[in-house]
Amino acid sequence: MPVVGSYWKSCAMRLDPRSPLVINTHELGRRPGSMRTRELTVSAPADLGIELIGVPEGSPLQLDFRLEAVMEGVLASGTARATLVGECARCLEPVEDDLDVTLQELYVYPESDAEEDEASRLHGEFLDLEPTVRDAVVLALPYRPVCSPDCQGLCLDCGVRLADNPGHQHDESVDPRWAALSTMTVNHAEPADPAAGRDEE
Numbered sequence: 612m613p614v615v616g617s618y619w620k621s622c623a624m625r626l627d628p629r630s631p632l633v634i635n636t637h638e639l640g641r642r643p644g645s646m647r648t649r650e651l652t653v654s655a656p657a658d659l660g661i662e663l664i665g666v667p668e669g670s671p672l673q674l675d676f677r678l679e680a681v682m683e684g685v686l687a688s689g690t691a692r693a694t695l696v697g698e699c700a701r702c703l704e705p706v707e708d709d710l711d712v713t714l715q716e717l718y719v720y721p722e723s724d725a726e727e728d729e730a731s732r733l734h735g736e737f738l739d740l741e742p743t744v745r746d747a748v749v750l751a752l753p754y755r756p757v758c759s760p761d762c763q764g765l766c767l768d769c770g771v772r773l774a775d776n777p778g779h780q781h782d783e784s785v786d787p788r789w790a791a792l793s794t795m796t797v798n799h800a801e802p803a804d805p806a807a808g809r810d811e812e
């Protein structure tokens with residue numbers, strides 16, 4: 612198949628076949644209904660996450676998926692599992708959680724005239740799972756992760772973590788009505804907290 616060489620060259624510009632998330636579909640063939648299952652554990656790529664939480668680069672990312680040839684291309688579906696590491700949006704303590712997301716993406720054949728420019732495509736016989744994994748992971752992440760659902764955040768006056776030091780007092784006595792308001796502020800007006808904490812790093 613002399614054409615493979617030229618395919619390969621043009622693909623090499625766009626996909627790195629050495630990337631662990633670039634999958635060779637050669638074995639699968641193109642007969643609709645043909646199916647292959649794969650399990651693999653790869654090192655998580657960089658930036659697999661959002662600001663406060665994500666999958667650390669290089670940590671294990673377990674993929675369990677199947678490839679199915681359909682008329683228009685290859686349907687990839689399965690699950691991705693990893694450990695999430697981040698920080699609590701309220702008190703900045705480390706947060707760890709398990710991630711388990713489902714993936715599904717149709718990769719159309721290179722010559723397909725699928726109209727959407729955004730369709731995922733096979734490049735030659737290769738498909739790149741990374742964008743699919745990335746989209747599924749990022750969508751599943753909590754925008755504001757918390758160490759526990761009832762985390763009280765930090766004291767507005769001195770910055771201690773309220774869970775470590777509940778009901779602590781300050782020398783200047785605070786009007787109890789203001790104290791109550793402060794607690795409410797910690798609970799509801801959170802967006803400013805993590806930014807403040809980041810400056811200290």
Ligand SMILES: [Zn+2]
Nearest residue numbers: 699702758762
């Ligand atoms: Zn917390």
Ligand SMILES: [Zn+2]
Nearest residue numbers: 766768769770
């Ligand atoms: Zn305090």
